[in-house]
Amino acid sequence: MFYLFMVSFLFIGQAQELKQLEKNSLLLKSLRQGYSAYLQETYPDEFRKDPIKFLTSHVDIPEFIDELKEQGDGIYTISCKSKKGSLIVRFNENGEIIKAVQRFKDIPIPHSIIADIYRDHKGWEVTNVVYRCISKKDKPNKQSFVVKLKKNNKKKKLRISPSLDTRLSKV
Numbered sequence: 470m471f472y473l474f475m476v477s478f479l480f481i482g483q484a485q486e487l488k489q490l491e492k493n494s495l496l497l498k499s500l501r502q503g504y505s506a507y508l509q510e511t512y513p514d515e516f517r518k519d520p521i522k523f524l525t526s527h528v529d530i531p532e533f534i535d536e537l538k539e540q541g542d543g544i545y546t547i548s549c550k551s552k553k554g555s556l557i558v559r560f561n562e563n564g565e566i567i568k569a570v571q572r573f574k575d576i577p578i579p580h581s582i583i584a585d586i587y588r589d590h591k592g593w594e595v596t597n598v599v600y601r602c603i604s605k606k607d608k609p610n611k612q613s614f615v616v617k618l619k620k621n622n623k624k625k626k627l628r629i630s631p632s633l634d635t636r637l638s639k640v
Contacts, residue, residue: 593620598614
C-alpha cells in the first residue's frame, strides 16, 4: 500500500490533471499529456489476465483522446501499472491500438512450458518468471517468458518464446 501511494504521488506530481474514478488498484496515466486515473479491478488479477481488454472496458478511449486532442500529435500513449505488472498502449487519433507492450512478473507458466523446463532441468527450482508480450494492433506479435532457475549455488536464466520457438535457450 505504501509503495502504491509513493508511485501515485510521483505520477500525480508530474501529471497536469488527475481524475479519480474509484478506490484504486491500478494507476492509469497518459505518458505525454499528463493524465492519471485510478481504476478498480472487479476481481483479483483481472488486469493481469487480459490487460488490453481491462483497459478498453474501463476507459472510454475516444473520450480520452477528445480531451487531449489539442495537446497531442495524433498518437496517445496510456500506461497502466499494478504491483504485478504493466501495460503501455499507443493509440492513433481514431482510438485504434497501434502497439501494446505488457510486462508481468511471477505469473503462472503454461503447463506445457513448465513440463519442458522440469524435464530439461531436473533438480532446478523456478525462482522468478517475467512475461512480456508485444502486440501490433490488438493481436499478440511477440511473447516471451524469462524464467530464473536455481540449483544449490548455481543460477540460470531461460528465455522461452512459445509463439515463435518452443525450444528453451539460455539468456
